[in-house]
Amino acid sequence: MIPVCVLTGFLGSGKTTLLGRLLKSPEFARTAVIINEFGEIGLDHDLIETSDESFVMLQTGCLCCTIRGDLVLTLADILRRRDEGTVTPFDRVVIETSGLADPAPILHAVMSDDALAERLVLAGVVTTVDAVHGAQTLEGQPESVKQVAVADRLVLTKSDLVAENPAALADRLAALNPSAPVLPACFGDIDPARLFDARIWDPSGKLAALADEPHQDHGAHDRNRHHGRTHCFALIRDQPIPAVALTLFLEVLAEHCGADLLRLKGIVDIAESPDRPAVIHGVQHVFHPPAFLNRWPSDDRHSRLVFIARDLPREFAEALLDAIEAEVRETTRSE
Amino acid sequence: MADTVGLVHRLLTASLIAWQVTGRVQRDADRITLTAGAQTLLLARGAPPFRWTVTVAGRDRGVTSIAGLLRMVRQLIDPDHQTSRLRIAPARLVPP
Numbered sequence: 284m285i286p287v288c289v290l291t292g293f294l295g296s297g298k299t300t301l302l303g304r305l306l307k308s309p310e311f312a313r314t315a316v317i318i319n320e321f322g323e324i325g326l327d328h329d330l331i332e333t334s335d336e337s338f339v340m341l342q343t344g345c346l347c348c349t350i351r352g353d354l355v356l357t358l359a360d361i362l363r364r365r366d367e368g369t370v371t372p373f374d375r376v377v378i379e380t381s382g383l384a385d386p387a388p389i390l391h392a393v394m395s396d397d398a399l400a401e402r403l404v405l406a407g408v409v410t411t412v413d414a415v416h417g418a419q420t421l422e423g424q425p426e427s428v429k430q431v432a433v434a435d436r437l438v439l440t441k442s443d444l445v446a447e448n449p450a451a452l453a454d455r456l457a458a459l460n461p462s463a464p465v466l467p468a469c470f471g472d473i474d475p476a477r478l479f480d481a482r483i484w485d486p487s488g489k490l491a492a493l494a495d496e497p498h499q500d501h502g503a504h505d506r507n508r509h510h511g512r513t514h515c516f517a518l519i520r521d522q523p524i525p526a527v528a529l530t531l532f533l534e535v536l537a538e539h540c541g542a543d544l545l546r547l548k549g550i551v552d553i554a555e556s557p558d559r560p561a562v563i564h565g566v567q568h569v570f571h572p573p574a575f576l577n578r579w580p581s582d583d584r585h586s587r588l589v590f591i592a593r594d595l596p597r598e599f600a601e602a603l604l605d606a607i608e609a610e611v612r613e614t615t616r617s618e
Numbered sequence: 619m620a621d622t623v624g625l626v627h628r629l630l631t632a633s634l635i636a637w638q639v640t641g642r643v644q645r646d647a648d649r650i651t652l653t654a655g656a657q658t659l660l661l662a663r664g665a666p667p668f669r670w671t672v673t674v675a676g677r678d679r680g681v682t683s684i685a686g687l688l689r690m691v692r693q694l695i696d697p698d699h700q701t702s703r704l705r706i707a708p709a710r711l712v713p714p
Contacts, residue, residue, distance in 0.1 A: 605625055
């Protein structure tokens, strides 16, 4: 399987600079890069130098809204050419999105194509955030909020240009996406190994962060709320959840709140699988098949579901899961 | 035994907020009354095979699950809502 990494971030946040640095490092040799630029004439691909073993392709137009199908075709095409030996036998793919792109449809495209799924695996989303203008951008640009919300890694760029650590921005990023580590970078200088190693299924990575999610209701003064619309919350369950209840819960969430469910990730104690927790991971209404771990990553066996959502009250998610669990248990008893 | 009517009352109250629909949900023993706009819905436990009955303008409609109940309620009080279906992607979370 070839990992696909998505590099996103708002206009001017340093994506191309970061990518240029990465492609010069030995760890990123043999990388296929797909760059999406908004507008008819792209420049970014000319601004990036690669090693001989990597190559850059350009797409123009907004990847998320007009040429999503083109992305699937492009990925299929480079895989075919790799098989034919007409391009470098690349070991990874990096998709750099336009700064204006909503990353969710791009993730859907990578996750949802049957043919690609046999060859490619989504390895993570890296989002660049400008340390100077990032807070202002998050206030005024809804797409930037989504870019942060779906990230597995956040890279704080231009940190050399701010006199001190931008604590307010760090708080905002932590509120929007508490499980994504924030990595500072100056002129794109960052350890590549820390960027695209998200291993979103791996309990030593993202799920370790889930375990740190506070077991508390954030209440009326909610530090995890952004703009009153996008916020993060967690549901914790002491008791195992029947598999059918989890399925129904996700179905109803997708049906009624799919567009606002920016990201849902979790580790779940499935009643039918007490020793092997399920990891779930979704972007809006599209989910990976649950992955069952071989064992619990720690002594904490609570189910933990972390939501990053827009206009989705915690109370709705909690009441929904309670009601569905009760219904499933009632049905099971009566059978 | 869970207070299923109470759980659904709580869920419907939260649903109105989540759906940004102005309305009111009241419980009276084993019945729930939901009022939104010109619609008044009466909800109660149904006889098998239906788990719930929704009465609108004197007409009873049966639904078999909470998922179905929410779908019917939303269609009645928020008809412009465009639903999306859960999709399980073929892409695996864990590489083989």
